[in-house]
Amino acid sequence: MEAAFVIAVALGVAIVVVLLGLVATLLYYRWRISDNNVHLEKFITENMELRDKLRRAGML
Numbered sequence: 600m601e602a603a604f605v606i607a608v609a610l611g612v613a614i615v616v617v618l619l620g621l622v623a624t625l626l627y628y629r630w631r632i633s634d635n636n637v638h639l640e641k642f643i644t645e646n647m648e649l650r651d652k653l654r655r656a657g658m659l
Contacts, residue, residue, distance in 0.1 A: 653659040 650659065
């Protein structure tokens with residue numbers, strides 16, 4: 600009886616640790632994607648501004 604209780608508690612703790620790891624991984628990748636999107640937005644905006652400058656200068 601005592602061994603079953605220990606096994607049940609150990610499995611419960613293992614499941615909680617795995618779930619916490621999955622949540623942490625999900626939050627990390629969400630942060631990374633958001634950070635990459637910010638840099639991509641800056642890159643696209645800068646390219647659009649340069650394209651407008653070229654058009655106004657008559658080079659495009």
